Amino acid sequence: MAQDFSWLHRGVTEIFPQPHDDSEAESLEHRLTNANRPLRIKLGIDPTGADIHLGHSIPVRKLRAFQDAGHTAVLIIGDFTARIGDPTGKSDVRRQLTEADVAENAQTYLDQVRPILDFDTPGRLEVRYNSEWLSHLNLGKTLELLSTMTVGQMLAKEGFAERYKKENPIFLHEFLYPLMQGYDSVAVDADVELGGTDQKFNIAVGRDLQRHFGLKPQFGLLLPILIGTDGVQKMSKSLGNYVALGEHPSQKYQKLQGVPDNLLSQYFELLTNLPLDSLPEKPRDRQEFLAWEIVRQYHGEQAANEAKEAARSGGKEGAVPEFSLAAIAQFPVKLTYLLGATGLCKSASEGKRKIQEGGVRLDGDKVTDVDATFAAPGDLYGKVLQVGKKNFVRFVP
Known part of the structure; x- marks a missing residue:
């Protein structure tokens, strides 16, 4: 045979x-x-x-x-x-x-x-x-x-x-x-x-x-070289059209549910093991299924379900907690201070230690500079600060 x-x-x-x-x-x-x-x-x-x-x-x-x-x-x-x-x-x-x-x-x-x-x-x-x-x-x-x-x-x-x-x-x-x-x-x-x-x-x-x-x-x-979520150029961090493996499940889901219709078949073929002849027929259902399946692969079924519910409820329930930068009295501000102010760390000194240990990420990128400083709130809007595997905040105005 x-x-x-x-x-x-x-x-x-x-x-x-x-x-x-x-x-x-x-x-x-x-x-x-x-x-x-x-x-x-x-x-x-x-x-x-x-x-x-x-x-x-x-x-x-x-x-x-x-x-x-x-x-x-x-x-x-x-x-x-x-x-x-x-x-x-x-x-x-x-x-x-x-x-x-x-x-x-x-x-x-x-x-x-x-x-x-x-x-x-x-x-x-x-x-x-x-x-x-x-x-x-x-x-x-x-x-x-x-x-x-x-x-x-x-x-x-x-x-x-x-x-x-x-x-x-x-x-x-x-x-x-x-x-x-x-x-x-x-x-x-x-x-x-x-x-x-x-x-x-x-x-x-x-x-x-x-x-x-x-x-x-x-x-x-x-x-193949994967086309990014913009549907135009190859996936690249410098172009901002990427989905990082280290991102929060809700971030992954939100990005992937917006993948253009013409790329869905390629994403299913290259990024999943699912049979290609049994996928949902409607493009919106296919987008949601793709997002759910990839989040499940990296974070488990429970996280995938939570990310799906968060997206359907407008990003509230189960989504990444938000932190308003209006609470920061003065810029420029050090990342170590932000780690303490957001509650992700007990203090700036603990934040420094977490950075040195490799446990801090900003928008999926590992932070290695303990002196990292941000000049203005706009440098952080929409970005997700992460400590360890489960602690996140998204910066908002």
Whole structure:
């Protein structure tokens, strides 16, 4: 009886190579069916920021699908590569992060993907840090990596080509990024690598390096880039069209129930496991069902029901408590003072300690600066201040 690979193809843009390609004689389905061991499925994430949004969750969800099919998820935390930053899609050089920045971001990433991945079943998950092998590369090995690719090949990479054409600087350390990410596939002996459609070049480099080092080349599985809640541009925190995994359930629900009709099918396909032929027919019902289902995934059924009721009652019952900034006598004001004034902390000093412990978020973003200050009330209107997992206030005039 033929295996059902609907879970494999759901939401996938491309799997490469295909059997008709010159150098490959098998398909990924063939390898999945005939391997006498669990395949090793690689997903690399660079902790270049503190938070993950729903767009980032798509390859993580596919990684979970492989886990559920009996394979081993290899989640690589790019604590070494993050110090360079992936130049893909960037028109300028990225700021290099410190080891402390990366370590802090990495922990928050793991906390946020925990509701998605199976961390408990033995043999289903390896969490690896690529500093384990990249920090020990000597100059000889680095030169060997560099010798596998020409400058012309590197400049064919979309972001580099555009920057070169515009005469924007490209620094030599940026050329190392695709090679280091590719070497991750060598280090963990990956059978499959997951990534967004913008990662095809980097995944292909991994295949070339595996071949160079005598390993069987991995398959690449590419997933779409999620369009944001504005229905126009890709989901991005800088564009404000995102839904963060760390947001309050009511915030998530309110954002998702406004997803444009033309995006609902894609959101259901990429962000849920629901059968696509049994969804509500009316667009409004589909919006509410999508919002409920995604909140349920991350916060549980009770929180989803409460968020739904809060939205239907005009955002009052069960919604995020509000705090009027009219109660603050003078601006500028420190965040530590606000933590005490709102009652989220007993005092400003406790607020400072909570920030140092990583327990404070503003609109889903972890706050790390104990001296964070806001010049005017308008800087805070509508934003949600959070301490821990359950304590929230929304700032209003």
